[in-house]
Amino acid sequence: MTSSYHPIEGGYDIPMRVVGANIPYEWMIYILMLIPIGIFFYGFYRRVRIWRLGKGDQHRIDHPRTRIWSVISNTFGQRQLIRKPAVGWGHFFLFWGFVFLFLATAAWGMWSKINFPPMVGKTYIIASAIADITGLLAIIGILVLAITRYLVKPDRLNDTRAMDGWILLLIFAILFTGYVIEGARIAAQIKLSTTLTQIAYEQSASPVGWIFAGMFNGSNMAGILLWHRCLWWFHMVIAFLFIASVPFTKLWHIFTGMIAYYVRDLESSHVRMVYNIEEAESFGVENIEEFGWKDLMDLDACIRCGRCQEACPGYNTGKVLNPKITVIQAMKQHLDNKAPYLLKPIPATDDTLAITDDEDAVVSGAADASLIYEVVTPDVLWACTNCRGCVYHCPMFIEHIDKITEMRRNLVMWQGDMPAEAQSAFTNMERNYNPWGVGRASRANWLQERGIRDMVNLVPEDGKEFEYLLFGGCAVAFDDRFKRVGEALVKTFHAAKVSFAYLGTEEHCCGDSARRLGNEYLYQALAANNIETFEKYGVKKIICLCPHGYNVIKNEYPQMNGIYEVYHYTEILQKLLTEGKLKINSSEPIRLSYHDSCFLGRHNGIYQAPRDILEAVGGSITPLDKSKQFGFCCGAGGGRMWLEEEAIDGFKRINEARAEQLMKENPEMIATNCPFCLTMISDGVKVTDYSESLKVMDLAEILFSHLK
Numbered sequence: 001m002t003s004s005y006h007p008i009e010g011g012y013d014i015p016m017r018v019v020g021a022n023i024p025y026e027w028m029i030y031i032l033m034l035i036p037i038g039i040f041f042y043g044f045y046r047r048v049r050i051w052r053l054g055k056g057d058q059h060r061i062d063h064p065r066t067r068i069w070s071v072i073s074n075t076f077g078q079r080q081l082i083r084k085p086a087v088g089w090g091h092f093f094l095f096w097g098f099v100f101l102f103l104a105t106a107a108w109g110m111w112s113k114i115n116f117p118p119m120v121g122k123t124y125i126i127a128s129a130i131a132d133i134t135g136l137l138a139i140i141g142i143l144v145l146a147i148t149r150y151l152v153k154p155d156r157l158n159d160t161r162a163m164d165g166w167i168l169l170l171i172f173a174i175l176f177t178g179y180v181i182e183g184a185r186i187a188a189q190i191k192l193s194t195t196l197t198q199i200a201y202e203q204s205a206s207p208v209g210w211i212f213a214g215m216f217n218g219s220n221m222a223g224i225l226l227w228h229r230c231l232w233w234f235h236m237v238i239a240f241l242f243i244a245s246v247p248f249t250k251l252w253h254i255f256t257g258m259i260a261y262y263v264r265d266l267e268s269s270h271v272r273m274v275y276n277i278e279e280a281e282s283f284g285v286e287n288i289e290e291f292g293w294k295d296l297m298d299l300d301a302c303i304r305c306g307r308c309q310e311a312c313p314g315y316n317t318g319k320v321l322n323p324k325i326t327v328i329q330a331m332k333q334h335l336d337n338k339a340p341y342l343l344k345p346i347p348a349t350d351d352t353l354a355i356t357d358d359e360d361a362v363v364s365g366a367a368d369a370s371l372i373y374e375v376v377t378p379d380v381l382w383a384c385t386n387c388r389g390c391v392y393h394c395p396m397f398i399e400h401i402d403k404i405t406e407m408r409r410n411l412v413m414w415q416g417d418m419p420a421e422a423q424s425a426f427t428n429m430e431r432n433y434n435p436w437g438v439g440r441a442s443r444a445n446w447l448q449e450r451g452i453r454d455m456v457n458l459v460p461e462d463g464k465e466f467e468y469l470l471f472g473g474c475a476v477a478f479d480d481r482f483k484r485v486g487e488a489l490v491k492t493f494h495a496a497k498v499s500f501a502y503l504g505t506e507e508h509c510c511g512d513s514a515r516r517l518g519n520e521y522l523y524q525a526l527a528a529n530n531i532e533t534f535e536k537y538g539v540k541k542i543i544c545l546c547p548h549g550y551n552v553i554k555n556e557y558p559q560m561n562g563i564y565e566v567y568h569y570t571e572i573l574q575k576l577l578t579e580g581k582l583k584i585n586s587s588e589p590i591r592l593s594y595h596d597s598c599f600l601g602r603h604n605g606i607y608q609a610p611r612d613i614l615e616a617v618g619g620s621i622t623p624l625d626k627s628k629q630f631g632f633c634c635g636a637g638g639g640r641m642w643l644e645e646e647a648i649d650g651f652k653r654i655n656e657a658r659a660e661q662l663m664k665e666n667p668e669m670i671a672t673n674c675p676f677c678l679t680m681i682s683d684g685v686k687v688t689d690y691s692e693s694l695k696v697m698d699l700a701e702i703l704f705s706h707l708k
């Protein structure tokens with residue numbers, strides 16, 4: 001009888017492990033385990049029901065191979081997590097330790113009942129050794145996570161809850177008691193063996209357990225067996241507690257993570273399209289259940305690691321915006337409070353039906369609270385610069401920007417509620433096709449002002465053939481400082497004989513600011529006008545002066561069937577340098593700090609082209625803590641270029657904070673590649689003592705000033 005009691009014996013002729021020895025009624029465990037499994041599936045069902053409340057259309061089943069690879073690399077390779085090496089590798093070992101221990105336990109169990117797989121001899125020794133060693137690494141991993149949370153205490157973990165500690169303790173207890181049980185079994189087997197060779201294989205099969213066996217050196221046999229029996233049951237109880245608690249605690253991320261890796265947004269940088277906007281009956285998201293199921297699942301997937309918070313320029317300059325706490329966790333608590341009412345329609349008078357037991361929650365979100373006015377709040381929504389720091393660094397691929405944009409859309413297009421400066425920018429874009437509000441008829445005047453009209457093929461006046469369309473954007477036409485950048489670029493293209501044309505007054509604002517500020521209707525009107533003009537002139541390749549125009553034309557115009565080969569000007573300059581079409585005057589090396597614009601960097605992954613250009617002109621780029629993927633926003637993205645930013649007591653404005661970071665290594669110059677960054681960083685530098693001596697220049701100007 002496989003379920004009857006059997007004692008622990010000495011070693012065996014063939015190395016093996018006998019499962020359930022010394023445990024009376026061991027068979028009961030197979031019945032009792034149905035309880036935690038039942039609770040697990042009940043919890044699973046409740047969470048999935050809540051996700052199904054979502055109304056949006058989020059299929060996410062295209063590109064299955066890419067999605068499967070995303071699951072494999074992020075689940076088994078923990079690729080996104082190990083971007084933070086200490087905690088990332090700690091989690092990596094914890095994950096693999098659990099996987100191997102689970103597989104080994106399942107294999108022993110099966111072998112003891114059905115003699116398959118054959119866990120004897122060398123197979124037993126190797127499988128047991130792998131599980132034993134990775135289990136030890138898992139203990140080290142859990143200690144790293146605990147030390148980080150409770151001793152190092154980085155600011156990103158500033159909302160530690162009691163449950164975080166209980167979960168760490170539970171996992172540690174499962175792992176640790178597993179080794180003590182193993183140690184007790186081996187200690188008993190040593191005592192029962194007539195020769196050491198009978199049990200010596202356990203030194204290789206269970207090296208960690210062998211060490212733990214030393215704990216029982218002074219104990220008699222009865223004591224060892226009692227410890228073994230009691231700890232075995234305790235170990236089972238806490239393992240069952242672990243299984244049952246998964247859907248009700250942050251352990252849920254074990255499953256939501258894998259789902260998130262599959263259904264994540266594969267396209268790097270676009271906000272969601274509103275199709276058939278003319279027929280829409282409402283705009284954006286006003287109530288939590290109007291988000292799609294993926295957005296609701298995101299709220300469950302958040303592990304409160306705070307990587308988004310750490311990257312956020314809003315949070316780091318004292319704003320109420322915190323992508324972890326005042327966006328994702330606020331929405332999660334609100335959803336948990338509201339879900340019972342949505343699932344079972346009854347009057348929403350209070351939040352006593354809250355389905356989360358998380359009494360430590362640090363945010364409020366009563367069931368009947370307004371999502372956009374009380375749960376997330378307009379101040380939070382307007383503070384976001386769309387820098388993509390949160391999205392890029394989130395290990396669960398949570399889509400913060402899309403959620404913020406949907407709520408902004410509701411504020412702007414449904415509630416008619418927006419900052420006065422946003423309203424003014426919209427009016428300017430509607431009337432004059434640029435946010436500055438300067439007359440649209442003067443859009444091409446900068447060419448005469450800068451004396452470069454004869455170097456530019458103006459469409460349709462000049463009517464010449466062209467390879468590239470230079471999409472100048474609004475800044476080059478209406479911002480005096482950026483006109484000089486346009487002049488430098490045109491002269492450089494002229495020197496390299498680049499075949500390009502410019503639309504002049506036929507060019508409209510790209511629509512980026514309108515879209516990111518939530519005015520999707522205006523964005524679509526501007527984008528449609530540009531696409532129509534591009535088609536009219538047979539445009540195939542576009543060079544953008546501004547990263548915002550670059551991003552929107554490259555990644556968002558395709559949503560409206562505007563599909564072109566799109567380049568940022570730095571990519572073209574890098575190509576011209578590589579092809580030897582630009583000759584550089586050798587000069588003294590310049591020590592400079594380079595500011596990665598968010599829409600070129602994190603949104604589009606262009607880091608090298610600007611650096612190649614700077615190095616080609618003898619630039620020595622200062623090392624910065626915050627550069628490339630870790631770059632810090634200038635404060636103007638997400639349409640914030642047009643909104644006032646109030647400095648919070650004890651903090652600098654975003655652009656001042658960024659200027660200070662860029663000046664830390666005492667550069668002679670700061671280099672930018674975006675009109676918004678140029679303005680913001682220049683303004684940031686102006687409030688410092690360095691304002692007289694430190695130049696802030698665009699890459700196009702720097703390169704042009706070094707041409708032969």
Ligand code: SF4
Pocket residue numbers: 301302303304305306307308309323324328390393394395396397398
């Ligand atoms: S949203 Fe992502 S990065 Fe932010 S706390 Fe949650 S899991 Fe971490």
Ligand code: SF4
Pocket residue numbers: 308311312313314315321322323383384385386387388389390391400401
């Ligand atoms: S996009 Fe940038 S500013 Fe907006 S919430 Fe994310 S990190 Fe903060």
